[in-house]
Amino acid sequence: MDLYKFKYTFKNRLNFIFSGLIFLFFLLLIKFFYLQVIRFDNYSSLAKSNSLKIIPIAPIRGQILDRHGEILAENKLIYTLEIDPKKKMDLNKVKQQLSNIVKITKYDIKRYKKTLSESYYSSTLPIKTNITDIQLSNFIANQYKYPDIYLKQKFSRSYPKGKSGAHFIGYLNRINQTDIRRLKKLDKFGSYIGLDHIGKTGIEYFYEDRLHGQPGYKTIEVNAKNHVIRTVKTIEPKHGEDILLNIDYKIQKIAEKAFGKYKGAMVALDPDNGEVLAYVSQPSFNSNLFINGIDETNWRRLNNSIHKPLINRVVSGLYPPGSTLKPFVALAALENDIRRPPFSIIDKGFYNMPNQSKTFSDWKKTGHGEVDLIKAIIVSCDTFFYGLGIELGIPKLNNVLKRFGFGEKTNIDMPNEKRGLIASAEWKKEKYKKKWYQGETAITAIGQGYTQTTPIQLALATAKLINPNNNLRPHLLKESNTSSHMKSKQIDLIEKQIDDLELIKNAMSLVTKEGGTAAFLGRNTSYDISAKTGTAQVFGLKKDEIYDESKLPDKLKDHALFIAFAPSENPRLVIAIVVENGGHGGSTAGPIAKKVFDAYLNGIN
Amino acid sequence: MNKLSFDNFFKNIDRILIALIVSLLLIGLITLASASQQNTLLLGTQIINILVGMILLIFLSNIDPKRFLFYAPYLYIASLALLVLVAYFGFESHGAKRWINILFFNLQPSEIVKITIPLTLAWLYHRFQNNINYKIHTMAFVILAIPCVMILKQPDLGTTILIGSAGSVIIFLAGLSLKFMIVSSFSFLIALPYLWSTLHLYQQNRILSLIDPGRDPLGTGYHSIQSMIAIGSGGFLGKGWSYGGQTQLDFLPETSTDFIFSVYGEEFGFLGIVGIFVIYFLILYRCVDMAQKMQNTFSRLTAASLVFTLFIASFVNIAMVGGLLPIVGAPLPFISYGGTSMVVSLTMIGIIMSLHSHKSLIAN
Numbered sequence: 001m002d003l004y005k006f007k008y009t010f011k012n013r014l015n016f017i018f019s020g021l022i023f024l025f026f027l028l029l030i031k032f033f034y035l036q037v038i039r040f041d042n043y044s045s046l047a048k049s050n051s052l053k054i055i056p057i058a059p060i061r062g063q064i065l066d067r068h069g070e071i072l073a074e075n076k077l078i079y080t081l082e083i084d085p086k087k088k089m090d091l092n093k094v095k096q097q098l099s100n101i102v103k104i105t106k107y108d109i110k111r112y113k114k115t116l117s118e119s120y121y122s123s124t125l126p127i128k129t130n131i132t133d134i135q136l137s138n139f140i141a142n143q144y145k146y147p148d149i150y151l152k153q154k155f156s157r158s159y160p161k162g163k164s165g166a167h168f169i170g171y172l173n174r175i176n177q178t179d180i181r182r183l184k185k186l187d188k189f190g191s192y193i194g195l196d197h198i199g200k201t202g203i204e205y206f207y208e209d210r211l212h213g214q215p216g217y218k219t220i221e222v223n224a225k226n227h228v229i230r231t232v233k234t235i236e237p238k239h240g241e242d243i244l245l246n247i248d249y250k251i252q253k254i255a256e257k258a259f260g261k262y263k264g265a266m267v268a269l270d271p272d273n274g275e276v277l278a279y280v281s282q283p284s285f286n287s288n289l290f291i292n293g294i295d296e297t298n299w300r301r302l303n304n305s306i307h308k309p310l311i312n313r314v315v316s317g318l319y320p321p322g323s324t325l326k327p328f329v330a331l332a333a334l335e336n337d338i339r340r341p342p343f344s345i346i347d348k349g350f351y352n353m354p355n356q357s358k359t360f361s362d363w364k365k366t367g368h369g370e371v372d373l374i375k376a377i378i379v380s381c382d383t384f385f386y387g388l389g390i391e392l393g394i395p396k397l398n399n400v401l402k403r404f405g406f407g408e409k410t411n412i413d414m415p416n417e418k419r420g421l422i423a424s425a426e427w428k429k430e431k432y433k434k435k436w437y438q439g440e441t442a443i444t445a446i447g448q449g450y451t452q453t454t455p456i457q458l459a460l461a462t463a464k465l466i467n468p469n470n471n472l473r474p475h476l477l478k479e480s481n482t483s484s485h486m487k488s489k490q491i492d493l494i495e496k497q498i499d500d501l502e503l504i505k506n507a508m509s510l511v512t513k514e515g516g517t518a519a520f521l522g523r524n525t526s527y528d529i530s531a532k533t534g535t536a537q538v539f540g541l542k543k544d545e546i547y548d549e550s551k552l553p554d555k556l557k558d559h560a561l562f563i564a565f566a567p568s569e570n571p572r573l574v575i576a577i578v579v580e581n582g583g584h585g586g587s588t589a590g591p592i593a594k595k596v597f598d599a600y601l602n603g604i605n
Numbered sequence: 606m607n608k609l610s611f612d613n614f615f616k617n618i619d620r621i622l623i624a625l626i627v628s629l630l631l632i633g634l635i636t637l638a639s640a641s642q643q644n645t646l647l648l649g650t651q652i653i654n655i656l657v658g659m660i661l662l663i664f665l666s667n668i669d670p671k672r673f674l675f676y677a678p679y680l681y682i683a684s685l686a687l688l689v690l691v692a693y694f695g696f697e698s699h700g701a702k703r704w705i706n707i708l709f710f711n712l713q714p715s716e717i718v719k720i721t722i723p724l725t726l727a728w729l730y731h732r733f734q735n736n737i738n739y740k741i742h743t744m745a746f747v748i749l750a751i752p753c754v755m756i757l758k759q760p761d762l763g764t765t766i767l768i769g770s771a772g773s774v775i776i777f778l779a780g781l782s783l784k785f786m787i788v789s790s791f792s793f794l795i796a797l798p799y800l801w802s803t804l805h806l807y808q809q810n811r812i813l814s815l816i817d818p819g820r821d822p823l824g825t826g827y828h829s830i831q832s833m834i835a836i837g838s839g840g841f842l843g844k845g846w847s848y849g850g851q852t853q854l855d856f857l858p859e860t861s862t863d864f865i866f867s868v869y870g871e872e873f874g875f876l877g878i879v880g881i882f883v884i885y886f887l888i889l890y891r892c893v894d895m896a897q898k899m900q901n902t903f904s905r906l907t908a909a910s911l912v913f914t915l916f917i918a919s920f921v922n923i924a925m926v927g928g929l930l931p932i933v934g935a936p937l938p939f940i941s942y943g944g945t946s947m948v949v950s951l952t953m954i955g956i957i958m959s960l961h962s963h964k965s966l967i968a969n
Contacts, residue, residue, distance in 0.1 A: 043837025
């Protein structure tokens with residue numbers, strides 16, 4: 001290649017490169033024109049959202065208090081150490097890093113993973129909750145070493161009463177995917193931004209909307225390192241309402257103590273207005289375990305226990321009412337003008353089914369002798385009620401039972417309430433495709449058979465004997481204005497019905513007198529108690545087998561039931577009790593009721 | 606006498622080119638003041654960088670090009686030695702081993718290679734200018750490939766591409782046959798999958814994130830997106846000096862160095878970008894004009910290659926912040942904060958001025 005040609009080639013090629021560079025810069029100019037002129041609006045709004053962050057401010061959840069202001073659920077200031085799941089940190093490294101300050105247990109890591117899998121918000125998640133003051137000061141002193149661990153100060157729910165009243169108070173738990181779907185469906189999801197807990201059971205669940213309030217927002221300007229530069233705007237949160245309950249915690253405590261180690265349920269109502277004064281479900285659990293996600297060991301212990309501590313027995317426990325149903329069956333007879341005193345029978349200890357060879361025995365082998373309707377309630381004569389049932393028939397019986405709320409929800413302000421069951425021929429046909437036998441009518445009349453009730457139903461039905469107001473509804477929430485219409489005993493009954501009720505109540509008042517099934521309760525009292533005892537069979541005895549309570553293992557023992565109100569004149573308190581495997585109703589459930597009545601009527605010393 | 610020697614001192618400085626360069630340096634300082642949030646220490650250091658570079662520029666403009674020609678192969682070998690030193694004694698930063706510590710400052714030998722490669726290749730073609738054939742081209746390629754491979758291993762893809770293309774430009778200007786270029790670009794395309802596999806994962810990710818910056822907005826695409834938001838939100842007129850919310854709020858990384866052009870774009874807008882491009886065009890035009898008028902092979906090739914290096918570096922940086930090229934971590938010559946980049950860029954201009962003002966000293 002000669003030099004002239006070289007120079008020529010160089011000139012051309014350099015011009016080519018020159019043009020190429022001009023072209024490249026022209027491309028850049030087009031790109032910048034596109035970014036800054038054509039897409040300006042888009043990038044401008046992106047830039048704004050980039051530096052402005054909206055931070056939700058969580059409202060403070062309302063407290064739950066008893067009728068005298070005793071705190072049942074409160075908020076405690078706690079400190080947590082949190083990490084940002086987006087940073088995908090090695091948890092073992094975090095554990096090691098923090099080992100000088102706080103021990104991260106296997107359980108903490110498990111809980112963190114569980115929370116992570118359930119959490120929706122992309123915020124930080126706690127790796128250690130509720131650190132102690134010493135751990136807190138150690139962390140603060142060394143905070144510079146842990147740029148990726150955030151110290152958060154928050155209010156945590158706390159249940160100062162622990163196991164006491166756990167079922168009706170309920171508990172909070174972290175919001176999970178199921179809750180989110182539900183909240184989205186209800187269009188309430190927005191008011192949960194920034195909150196990570198929600199009521200799961202009891203009052204915490206039922207009055208969630210009132211308790212949780214509305215979150216506020218803070219608009220802040222941040223840099224890319226998430227450092228706050230300034231606050232642009234603040235909208236204060238609306239804190240949750242405090243919930244005042246009708247529960248009288250002193251009575252509650254006495255009732256729980258009286259229950260001792262028995263399993264079962266007790267509910268005490270004011271018959272005037274349906275206010276629930278005590279609400280016991282035993283065995284219980286410590287609500288505090290649930291707040292930040294219950295650990296597996298505790299969960300398994302509670303969930304797999306044969307004693308089923310997690311079941312809210314007052315509204316979800318289904319029991320055959322046993323003889324506690326008899327006053328209502330008797331009332332049905334009176335309303336249908338059968339077996340009205342002075343009608344009586346001679347009880348020899350068994351009942352012969354008409355046109356059949358089948359017999360049903362009384363709980364008392366020797367029989368009760370001459371028995372009328374009043375005595376049949378006082379001594380709980382089965383023989384009398386077998387015949388009454390057969391004579392009355394299921395449809396007429398069920399009419400009255402329905403009016404007293406059996407087989408229907410009481411609509412108490414508690415979640416998971418069961419309907420219970422009042423059986424009929426139609427029901428049996430639909431459910432089992434079998435026909436109804438007359439013998440089933442007989443045992444239904446003494447509260448056995450298919451009938452199932454919840455303790456709250458028993459309490460409400462008893463209250464309706466005193467206050468036959470169709471609007472009577474048991475409720476835990478103390479409402480200042482709505483109970484007035486219940487107080488006016490708006491009874492739309494005819495005089496005869498009132499007389500019938502008086503007759504039944506009179507019979508119940510004699511149950512605690514000498515000769516009654518709960519006579520011991522009537523001794524040494526300054527007030528009269530009206531009651532009805534009941535025993536519900538847990539398992540069926542084989543023919544010719546004799547029920548001997550002392551020889552049976554506990555779990556096969558009969559359930560003891562008890563309904564009562566006191567004083568007999570102008571009753572102020574209604575109680576329904578179920579003691580599971582408590583044997584005979586009067587002897588185990590009665591004393592519990594007595595203690596509650598004493599406390600309520602005589603005052604607590 | 607004093608006055609005369611002072612005049613002599615500047616006699617080889619091209620007045621037009623130096624005016625353009627100084628205006629670019631001033632724009633850089635103004636932008637840096639905003640990007641660093643008026644960090645006086647940083648600004649002071651950058652002014653010292655500029656002064657050191659300027660002294661070198663003036664010094665080099667007075668050097669006889671014959672000396673460049675004479676020292677070129679030795680400088681090349683010295684720069685290779687420095688690269689070896691980096692590989693064994695260099696220190697790591699940001700996951701790459703690019704620097705060696707010499708007394709009181711950190712030296713990045715790959716920056717020196719940016720100068721020694723054009724000089725050496727120009728020297729080669731100058732020496733064999735009467736007999737340029739495929740053997741010479743092959744030699745040129747080998748001379749180019751050795752430092753490229755070493756720098757790629759550091760790893761520093763950005764600088765490798767820059768040096769590789771600057772060297773290739775010399776081979777191209779020296780008359781490599783078009784036929785050969787077509788064949789080799791085809792073979793390059795075929796070899797592409799293999800070359801891809803030799804790239805580090807982060808390099809692959811950077812290229813992929815260029816194709817779709819949204820694929821990992823908080824990962825490799827993050828800087829690209831943030832940079833485009835900053836520039837785009839600047840609009841036609843810009844947000845005004847020190848009012849760039851994106852850059853002031855630290856959404857952008859490395860605003861003083863690699864992403865300084867985002868700050869400029871956000872604060873001075875499209876109008877500002879047109880303005881700076883006019884300066885770029887004038888510098889390029891002036892330099893190419895100077896190169897075209899040079900009288901010998903060594904000068905022409907060296908000058909052309911150095912100009913190309915400066916402009917391709919500028920292009921890569923601006924295209925990177927504009928989201929047209931992957932984030933390779935290359936500074937913007939004359940604008941970005943950083944001693945090495947500043948000194949090397951001004952050195953290049955100094956060499957070009959020397960070659961320009963000593964046209965006839967090396968006879969062909």
